[in-house]
Amino acid sequence: MNSASKPDKAELASMFRSFIDPAFVITDEETLKPYECDGLSMYCVMPLMVVLPETVDQVQEVMRVCHRYQIPVVARGAGTGLSAGALPDAGGVVLSLAKFNRILDIDPMARSARLQSGVRNLAISEAASEYGLYYGPDPSSQIACTIGGNVGENSGGVHCLKYGLTTHNILSVEMITVEGERVVIGSDGLDSCGMDLLALITGSEGLLGIITEIQVKLLPTPEIARVVMAGFDSVDNGGDAVGGIIAQGIIPAGLEMMDSHAIKAVEDFTHAGYPVEAEALLLCEVDGTKEEVQEHIEKVEALFRDFGATSIRTSKDEAERALLWKGRKNAFPAMGRISPDYYCMDGTIPRAHLADVLNAMQDMSKQYGLRVANVFHAGDGNLHPLILFDANKPGEFERAEAFGSSILQLCVEVGGCITGEHGVGIEKIRQMPMQFTDQEIEQLNAVKEAFDPRGTLNPGKGVPTLRNCQEYRAINLKPQAAEAHHA
Amino acid sequence: MPDITEQLQDQIKTARTEARKLSIVGGGSKAFMGRAIDADRLDVSGHSGIVTYQPVELVLTVRAGTPLLEIEAALAKNNQMLSFEPPHFSDASTIGGTLACNQSGPGRPWWSSVRDQVLGVGLINGTGEKLRFGGQVMKNVAGYDVSRTQAGAMGSLGVLTEISLKVLPRPATTVTLSREMRQNEAILFMNARAAEPKPLSAACWLDGKLYLRLSGAQSAVEATAKQWDIPLMTGGDEFWQQLRDQQLPFFAGDQPLWRFSVNSTAPNPPLDGPWLIDWAGSQRWYRGDAELASMEAHAEKAGGQVSLFRGGDRTGEVMHRQLPALQAIQKRLKHSFDPDGLFNPGRLYSWM
Missing domain, CATH: 3.30.465.10 (Uridine Diphospho-n-acetylenolpyruvylglucosamine Reductase; domain 3)
Structure with missing residues (x-):
C-alpha cells in the first residue's frame, strides 16, 4: 500500500539476484530491448526488468516479492502473441518462462x-x-x-x-x-x-x-488426412459450399477460405498452384480411417461440384497435401511481400453473414484507403482480415487501426465477437465495450479481483476499467472513416 | 413459451431485499445431487424454448429451462445431436441443470462434455443484473470464460437464462461390441483401443463384460469392428441409453453411489463392492458405504477426485475437498457474482 517502501530498480534487481542466477535478471537497456514488444510490434514499452527463473520455487519467490511491493508482473512465453498481451509495464517485471522448456512426461x-x-x-x-x-x-x-x-x-x-x-x-x-x-x-x-x-x-x-x-x-494420429482445394467464382458460393459440407454431416479436420486478394498474394509467394482467377478458395481437410476419408472425400468433391466450384484438386499423397496447405500457412508472410506492413485482425462471425461482411469490408477498404485481404477459418467463423499499410507513412497505422476497429464493430453487429483466438491484450481493449455492457465489464473485473485483488498481474490488459469504457465508447462512436480519409 | 428473464430478475431482487435464499430448480431431476439445502424455490422451468438454431452453423441457443427432450427432438430433425449425451434423470431434465451440474454421457471422452460445447451463457447474478458472456460463435476469447466456469458450479454463481451450444451431426452408423473381460484387463484394453485412430465413441466395463461403441462413417465402423474382432452386441443403443440415464440395474437401490473422475489408466481402488467403469476408465462408479475422506485418498491415488453422487449423507460434504488456496478463490468468485450468497447456499460445499 505504501509506495514509498517500494524498492528502486537496483534494489529490486539485487533482491531477485539473491535467488535467481544473476545473469537471468536483466536490467540493461540493450538486453531488455527484445522484450519491449510481442508479436504485435506496433506496441512497445520498455520494462523495468526481465527475470528468467529456472524453477517453480524461483517463480514463487518472484511473485512474493512483487506482491509485497505491488510491482506489476507480465508473464511471457515466446512473445508470439498478436494482441500485445505480453507488452511490458514500464514500472513492472517481465516474467519470462523461457527456461521452463522441459517435456516432463508423456504417458x-x-x-x-x-x-x-x-x-x-x-x-x-x-x-x-x-x-x-x-x-x-x-x-x-x-x-x-x-x-x-x-x-x-x-x-x-x-x-x-x-x-x-x-x-x-x-x-x-x-x-x-x-x-x-x-x-x-x-x-x-x-x-x-x-x-x-x-x-x-x-x-x-x-x-x-x-x-x-x-x-x-x-x-x-489419424491414419490418413487428405485435402480438397476448390475455387469458386463468388464468396457466396464458397460460403454455401461450407454450409453444404456441414449439412452432409461431415466435420472436416480443417476448413479454410481465402478471398481473391489473399489467393493472388499467396500464389505469387508460394506457387502452390492456387486458382488465381477464383474469387474464393476453400481448403477442406478430412482425416480419419482410410475408409472414412475415402468416403468423405468423395462426398466433399461432389458437393463442391454441386455448389459451382470452378476448379477442384484433391491431394493424392502427403507431399501434395503439404503443398496445398503451404499457401494457406504462408498467407501472412505473403502479405509481407505485397505490402511493407500488415495488420491482422481476428473477429468471428456466424458464417451465414460471411458474404455481407466481406462485401462491407471492401467498402471500408475504399473508405479508409487501405487494401485488405482475407483468410478465414470458415469452419468456425473466425476471420483474419489482413489490412495492408505502410508504417513509415505518417498516420497509416492509425488508419489501419481505425479500419480494424470498424471491422470488429461489424463482427459484433452480426452476432460475432472481437477476438476468436488472438486475445484482447492491449490491442482490442478499446473494443471490449462493443461486445460487453458496463455491468458485464464490471463482473469481469470482479472475477479478476477474486484472483488478483491488487491488480498487479498484467495490468491494463484484457478487461478495461469502467471509466475507460466510457471513453472508448465515445471514441468508437466517432465517424472514424470520414476523419481518416484524407491521410 | 415467453421470455421470463425479467420476472426472474424481479424475484431475485425481491428475495435479496427480503434477505431470503434461493434454491434454483429447473426440471427437478437432479435434486438428489449436491448437498441438501434450506432455501426458497426459484422455479426456472417456465423459462423454456429454443431461441435460435442454425443447423449449418452447428450452433443452438436455448433458454436454460428447456427440457433436453425438446432440444434433442429439434436437433434430430436435422440429423444433429447434443454430442455430450446428457443424462436424462427424468423426462423433465433441462439443459440449464445439465450445464450447472456438468453432466455428460458415455461419449464424453470422444465427443466432448457439456462444458466443452458451451459457447456462451446469459445469466442473472446475485444483484439481479442480466449478463451475457461468450457468444454464439465457436471461437470467442474476449473476456474470461465465464460460460464454461458455470459447469459444475451448481448454480452458485447465478441463474442461467440462456445457453449457446455447439452441436454435432449424428454419426451415420453405430455398432456396439461386447465380450467378457476381467476388470483390470478391461481398463488397459479400453485405453489401448482409445489410443488407436479408430471411431471409438464409448467404452465401458460392467459385471465382467466389456462394452465398446463405434460410431462414424459406415465403412470405418465396419472395418474397425472386423479388425478388433469382438462380437457384435444386439440392443447396444438401449444399453448406452440406460447407462447414460443410470437405469441399469447397477444404479438401482439405496446404496450410496460414488463417482470417481480419475486417470483413465489408474488401477481400480481396492474397495469391495460393485464397480462400473465408463469413459474408457476416466469415470468410475462405486456402490457402498464409505467416508468421504477415505474415498478422497483413493481418488487422489488414482490421479483424480471423488464425489458422493447419490444417496448417503447429504448434510455433510459430498464433493472432493478443495485446496485452501482454491477454496479461497472460489469463495471470492462466489462473492463477486453473488455478494449476498443468495443462490443455492451450501449446495456445492458447506462453505459456499
Whole structure:
C-alpha cells in the first residue's frame, strides 16, 4: 500500500539476484530491448526488468516479492502473441518462462503429456509422434509459440472445428497465484469438483495467475488426412459450399477460405498452384480411417461440384497435401511481400453473414484507403482480415487501426465477437465495450479481483476499467472513416 | 413459451431485499445431487424454448429451462445431436441443470462434455443484473470464460437464462461390441483401443463384460469392428441409453453411489463392492458405504477426485475437498457474482 517502501530498480534487481542466477535478471537497456514488444510490434514499452527463473520455487519467490511491493508482473512465453498481451509495464517485471522448456512426461497409455509452460507447441506433437499421438491445437505460430502462451490465450488453429481449442485439450495446470502460492487446477480426470477454474484460467491472458506446468491431452494420429482445394467464382458460393459440407454431416479436420486478394498474394509467394482467377478458395481437410476419408472425400468433391466450384484438386499423397496447405500457412508472410506492413485482425462471425461482411469490408477498404485481404477459418467463423499499410507513412497505422476497429464493430453487429483466438491484450481493449455492457465489464473485473485483488498481474490488459469504457465508447462512436480519409 | 428473464430478475431482487435464499430448480431431476439445502424455490422451468438454431452453423441457443427432450427432438430433425449425451434423470431434465451440474454421457471422452460445447451463457447474478458472456460463435476469447466456469458450479454463481451450444451431426452408423473381460484387463484394453485412430465413441466395463461403441462413417465402423474382432452386441443403443440415464440395474437401490473422475489408466481402488467403469476408465462408479475422506485418498491415488453422487449423507460434504488456496478463490468468485450468497447456499460445499 505504501509506495514509498517500494524498492528502486537496483534494489529490486539485487533482491531477485539473491535467488535467481544473476545473469537471468536483466536490467540493461540493450538486453531488455527484445522484450519491449510481442508479436504485435506496433506496441512497445520498455520494462523495468526481465527475470528468467529456472524453477517453480524461483517463480514463487518472484511473485512474493512483487506482491509485497505491488510491482506489476507480465508473464511471457515466446512473445508470439498478436494482441500485445505480453507488452511490458514500464514500472513492472517481465516474467519470462523461457527456461521452463522441459517435456516432463508423456504417458502414451493415458494419452497425456506433462509439460513445463515454456515448451513449444510443435515440440509436443514431435515428442508424442513416436507413440502415434499428437497434440490437437495448432496455431500458425506453432513452431515458436509455447504451451503456456496457448493456455493464456486459449489458442486455436486450423483444426479446431473438429479437435477444439486449448481449453478442450488440457487436463490440468500448475499455477502460481499472485501471492506466490502454488496450486494445481484440474486433475488427471476429465473434470473436477467445484467451479471450473481451469476454464476460467484458459484464455485469461496472464491476468489471473502464472502458469508453470500444463497437462495436455494427446490424440491418436489419424491414419490418413487428405485435402480438397476448390475455387469458386463468388464468396457466396464458397460460403454455401461450407454450409453444404456441414449439412452432409461431415466435420472436416480443417476448413479454410481465402478471398481473391489473399489467393493472388499467396500464389505469387508460394506457387502452390492456387486458382488465381477464383474469387474464393476453400481448403477442406478430412482425416480419419482410410475408409472414412475415402468416403468423405468423395462426398466433399461432389458437393463442391454441386455448389459451382470452378476448379477442384484433391491431394493424392502427403507431399501434395503439404503443398496445398503451404499457401494457406504462408498467407501472412505473403502479405509481407505485397505490402511493407500488415495488420491482422481476428473477429468471428456466424458464417451465414460471411458474404455481407466481406462485401462491407471492401467498402471500408475504399473508405479508409487501405487494401485488405482475407483468410478465414470458415469452419468456425473466425476471420483474419489482413489490412495492408505502410508504417513509415505518417498516420497509416492509425488508419489501419481505425479500419480494424470498424471491422470488429461489424463482427459484433452480426452476432460475432472481437477476438476468436488472438486475445484482447492491449490491442482490442478499446473494443471490449462493443461486445460487453458496463455491468458485464464490471463482473469481469470482479472475477479478476477474486484472483488478483491488487491488480498487479498484467495490468491494463484484457478487461478495461469502467471509466475507460466510457471513453472508448465515445471514441468508437466517432465517424472514424470520414476523419481518416484524407491521410 | 415467453421470455421470463425479467420476472426472474424481479424475484431475485425481491428475495435479496427480503434477505431470503434461493434454491434454483429447473426440471427437478437432479435434486438428489449436491448437498441438501434450506432455501426458497426459484422455479426456472417456465423459462423454456429454443431461441435460435442454425443447423449449418452447428450452433443452438436455448433458454436454460428447456427440457433436453425438446432440444434433442429439434436437433434430430436435422440429423444433429447434443454430442455430450446428457443424462436424462427424468423426462423433465433441462439443459440449464445439465450445464450447472456438468453432466455428460458415455461419449464424453470422444465427443466432448457439456462444458466443452458451451459457447456462451446469459445469466442473472446475485444483484439481479442480466449478463451475457461468450457468444454464439465457436471461437470467442474476449473476456474470461465465464460460460464454461458455470459447469459444475451448481448454480452458485447465478441463474442461467440462456445457453449457446455447439452441436454435432449424428454419426451415420453405430455398432456396439461386447465380450467378457476381467476388470483390470478391461481398463488397459479400453485405453489401448482409445489410443488407436479408430471411431471409438464409448467404452465401458460392467459385471465382467466389456462394452465398446463405434460410431462414424459406415465403412470405418465396419472395418474397425472386423479388425478388433469382438462380437457384435444386439440392443447396444438401449444399453448406452440406460447407462447414460443410470437405469441399469447397477444404479438401482439405496446404496450410496460414488463417482470417481480419475486417470483413465489408474488401477481400480481396492474397495469391495460393485464397480462400473465408463469413459474408457476416466469415470468410475462405486456402490457402498464409505467416508468421504477415505474415498478422497483413493481418488487422489488414482490421479483424480471423488464425489458422493447419490444417496448417503447429504448434510455433510459430498464433493472432493478443495485446496485452501482454491477454496479461497472460489469463495471470492462466489462473492463477486453473488455478494449476498443468495443462490443455492451450501449446495456445492458447506462453505459456499
